Amino acid sequence: MAGIYLHIPFCKRACHYCNFHFSTSLALKNDFVSALLKEALFRQQYLRHEIIETIYFGGGTPSLLTNDDLHQISSELKATFEIKADAEVTLEANPEDISVEKLRGWRALGINRLSIGVQSFFDEDLQWMNRSHNAGQAINSVNTALAEGFDNITIDLIYGTSTLTDSKWKKNIDKAIELSIPHLSCYALTVETKTVLASMIKQKKIKDVNQSHQSQQFLLLMNWLKAAGYQHYEISNFAKAGYRSRHNSSYWQGKKYLGLGPSAHSFNETSRQWNVSNNALYIESLKRNELIFEKEELTSVQKLNEYIMTSLRTMEGCDLNYVTKEFGQVAADKLIQSSKTYLEKSFLGINSTIVLTDEGKLFADGIASDLFFENL
Numbered sequence: 381m382a383g384i385y386l387h388i389p390f391c392k393r394a395c396h397y398c399n400f401h402f403s404t405s406l407a408l409k410n411d412f413v414s415a416l417l418k419e420a421l422f423r424q425q426y427l428r429h430e431i432i433e434t435i436y437f438g439g440g441t442p443s444l445l446t447n448d449d450l451h452q453i454s455s456e457l458k459a460t461f462e463i464k465a466d467a468e469v470t471l472e473a474n475p476e477d478i479s480v481e482k483l484r485g486w487r488a489l490g491i492n493r494l495s496i497g498v499q500s501f502f503d504e505d506l507q508w509m510n511r512s513h514n515a516g517q518a519i520n521s522v523n524t525a526l527a528e529g530f531d532n533i534t535i536d537l538i539y540g541t542s543t544l545t546d547s548k549w550k551k552n553i554d555k556a557i558e559l560s561i562p563h564l565s566c567y568a569l570t571v572e573t574k575t576v577l578a579s580m581i582k583q584k585k586i587k588d589v590n591q592s593h594q595s596q597q598f599l600l601l602m603n604w605l606k607a608a609g610y611q612h613y614e615i616s617n618f619a620k621a622g623y624r625s626r627h628n629s630s631y632w633q634g635k636k637y638l639g640l641g642p643s644a645h646s647f648n649e650t651s652r653q654w655n656v657s658n659n660a661l662y663i664e665s666l667k668r669n670e671l672i673f674e675k676e677e678l679t680s681v682q683k684l685n686e687y688i689m690t691s692l693r694t695m696e697g698c699d700l701n702y703v704t705k706e707f708g709q710v711a712a713d714k715l716i717q718s719s720k721t722y723l724e725k726s727f728l729g730i731n732s733t734i735v736l737t738d739e740g741k742l743f744a745d746g747i748a749s750d751l752f753f754e755n756l
Contacts, residue, residue: 381464382430383630384457386416387641388439389659392474396510396580397538399572401643401657402440408659412641413449415666417456419640422671424460426638426646432463434627436470437491443473447485454489468532468626470495475513475521483528493625494525495565498535500544501555508543508586510576522559532623534563539601540594541569542587549597553604562623566601567616568594595742602738615693615744632690651677684711685752692748697735711756718751 390409391402435457437450445453450471457463470493471486478496486494498518500506506514513521525533535556539549556564571578571589580586602612610618614632617625630637639646643657656662656672665672678686684707691698704712715734722728727740727747736744 381433381630382427382636382638383434383436383627384432384461385436385438385627385637385639385644386442386453387639387644387655388437388442388445389642390439390444391441392444392512393510394576396508396576397569397572399575400440403659406444408663409445409449411663412659413445413452415663416453416641418666418669419671420453420456420460422666422669423638423640423646426648427461427636428648429462430636432457432461432467434468434470434630435463436472436627438472438495440472441474441477441497442471443477443482447482447489450486450489450491468493470625470627472497473521475517478521478524480524480528483525483530487529492530493532494530494534496521496525496533496535498522499538501552502543502548505538505541505543505548508541509538519555519559522561526560531562533561534565534623534625535561537564537566538569539566539597540589542590544597546597546600549600550604553601553608557608562620563625564605564610564618565616566618568598598742599738602741611695613695615741632694634687634690651675680707680756681753683707684756688715688751689748692734692736692751693744695735697729697733699733701732707756711753714753715751722747722750 387401389402389412390406391404393404394402442450467490469491471491472495474497496518497511498521499509499511501515501518503515506518522533522535537552537556538544544552553564569589571581581588605612605618610620611624612618613624614628617628619625634649636648637646639655642655642659642662645652645654653673653675656665661672684703687703687706688698698715700712700716703715716730719728719730719734722740723730726737727743729735729737736747740747
């Protein structure tokens with residue numbers, strides 16, 4: 381089983397914090413769709429005839445595509461790959477793009493899961509982020525999607541901004557629960573280089589991120605959603621029973637996936653590759669029946685370190701039996717030894733797996749990095 385990710389590199393405007401690859405011009409959209417169709421056909425052997433169990437339209441803003449665009453893409457995928465009958469098909473959508481007409485068109489195309497970029501239910505926060513929707517549109521988009529039969533919905537929320545008090549953060553979570561949203565992806569604001577946010581902080585136009593403020597809001601988040609019956613199944617993701625993201629879970633489980641579109645990444649268990657992050661170059665190369673990408677063959681050490689990093693982010697944790705089977709008993713013993721410092725601090729729990737505690741989740745990246753191997 382494998383997944384397909386499609387990167388749709390267009391947005392109406394640039395959010396201040398975003399460093400993903402996208403363009404705010406739609407001038408190349410039609411050429412892009414043609415190139416994407418060609419890449420799908422061009423790379424049909426990459427997954428070696430694996431059955432596709434998840435498809436994810438990400439970006440960028442896939443909801444900017446017309447239903448005709450999405451129909452062309454969906455038809456090509458169905459003609460080129462063997463797609464499981466109950467495949468999870470997710471579309472990322474901005475609230476202002478959601479309408480009854482579009483929702484019905486998406487359902488007709490087989491899209492059965494929506495990821496709505498809400499970020500906040502407060503207008504002042506959305507303005508601070510330079511989002512193109514308002515709080516009213518965020519609420520209406522969820523209610524309209526539910527009314528049209530989309531019960532499998534996730535929303536994104538951002539915490540740790542200078543405009544978000546603990547009280548407002550609680551109201552954001554309460555609103556999500558009130559709306560009966562079964563899955564939440566909650567991200568701490570990060571200051572990425574070459575973003576408007578980084579520039580504004582450097583110029584002292586806005587305050588820098590307060591790490592203790594973010595940590596406090598993350599701890600509150602875990603407590604609130606646990607009390608509301610959500611599983612904290614991955615560092616940034618919370619779901620009601622049966623509503624985990626099957627596509628994103630495949631990344632953390634080390635499954636194969638094919639990435640289509642500019643900047644999209646692919647993984648086939650032995651190597652990783654990523655397409656050029658330039659719309660014009662991507663389109664022109666495929667017109668020549670070529671694809672510009674970079675590729676990295678993964679060593680055993682890299683595979684182990686990636687497993688440590690991804691598995692520690694999940695509630696299942698790092699399986700020591702799997703480490704022993706794939707990398708040897710010596711590696712498993714060394715991993716246990718390296719974990720003892722964090723076990724003593726109550727940041728980790730260890731039995732047949734190594735699992736982060738709630739306190740440990742505050743330091744997930746640093747702990748994973750400390751557990752990495754230099755050699756085997």
